[in-house]
Amino acid sequence: xxxxxxxxxxxxxxxxxxxxxxxxxxxxxxxxxxxxxxxxxxxxxxxxxxxxxxxxxxxxxxxxxxxxxxxxxxxxxxxxxxxxxxxxxxxxxxxxxxxxxxxxxxxxxxxxxxxxxxxxxxxxxxxxxxxxxxxxxxxxxxxxxxxxxxxxxxxxxxxxxxxxxxxxxxx
Numbered sequence: 001x002x003x004x005x006x007x008x009x010x011x012x013x014x015x016x017x018x019x020x021x022x023x024x025x026x027x028x029x030x031x032x033x034x035x036x037x038x039x040x041x042x043x044x045x046x047x048x049x050x051x052x053x054x055x056x057x058x059x060x061x062x063x064x065x066x067x068x069x070x071x072x073x074x075x076x077x078x079x080x081x082x083x084x085x086x087x088x089x090x091x092x093x094x095x096x097x098x099x100x101x102x103x104x105x106x107x108x109x110x111x112x113x114x115x116x117x118x119x120x121x122x123x124x125x126x127x128x129x130x131x132x133x134x135x136x137x138x139x140x141x142x143x144x145x146x147x148x149x150x151x152x153x154x155x156x157x158x159x160x161x162x163x164x165x166x167x168x169x170x171x
Contacts, residue, residue, distance in 0.1 A: 019165070019166055019167035020042040020165040020166060021042075022039045022040060022041050022042070023039070023040040023042070024037045024038070024039050024040075025037065025038040025039075025040065041166075042162065042165045042166060043162040043163070043165060043166045043168075044162070045162075046158045046159065046161050046162030046165060047158065047159050047162045049158045050154070050155035050156065050157065050158030050159040050161075050162070051080055051155055053151075053154050053155055053158060054076075054151040054152060054154050054155025054156070055073070055076045055080070055151060055155070056151070057150060057151035057154045057155075058072055058147040058148055058150060058151030059072055059073065059076075059147075059151075061146070061147045061150040061151065062144070062147045065143070065147070067143055067144060067147060068139075071137065071144060072144055072147050072148075074133060074137065075129075075130055075133045075137075075144045075145070075147070075148055076147075076148055076151070078129035078130065078132055078133040079125075079126040079127075079129040079130050079133075079148050080126070080129070081129060082125040082126060082128050082129030082132065083121075083122040083123070083125040083126035083129060084117070084122065084125070085125055086118075086121040086122060086124055086125025086126075086128065087117035087118050087119070087121040087122035087125060088115055088116075088117060088118075088121070089115075089121065090118040090120060090121025090124070090125075091115050091116045091117055091118035091121060092115040092116075094118065095115075095116065095118070096115050096116070099115055100115060103115070116168075126148070130144075130145050130148065
């Protein structure tokens with residue numbers, strides 16, 4: 001390894017890693033599902049921010065390029081929903097197979113078991129969602145896919161911040 005490569009590797013060991021813990025907000029009364037504390041996950045807040053910002057940017061792109069903003073919202077919804085579903089299942093398939101099998105045997109566990117998300121699953125699912133949108137809406141795919149792709153980096157930025165904030169990986 002070159003001297004520069006070795007120094008860069010050692011310098012990366014000093015990156016200040018941290019993990020943001022959930023914010024627990026005491027509730028004035030007890031809710032059957034939540035109990036008496038509302039727990040806000042930093043990862044979820046950042047990912048939700050990314051989804052909303054990415055969708056907004058895609059909508060602005062659609063407006064500036066004379067695309068139907070309702071159709072743009074539809075394709076973004078298809079891409080996001082299928083992206084999250086595929087991200088969840090591919091992460092389970094590749095990294096937590098036994099837990100995924102339990103979830104498939106008992107689907108009610110889907111909402112109580114967190115398998116994580118796979119970026120590749122999200123990409124493949126998002127692409128599949130765009131094709132499903134095209135099949136159902138019978139509209140041209142590429143102009144609307146351009147809007148989705150234009151908004152994606154803005155959303156991805158906050159999603160990766162979410163990964164970093166919970167010490168999943170460096171982002």
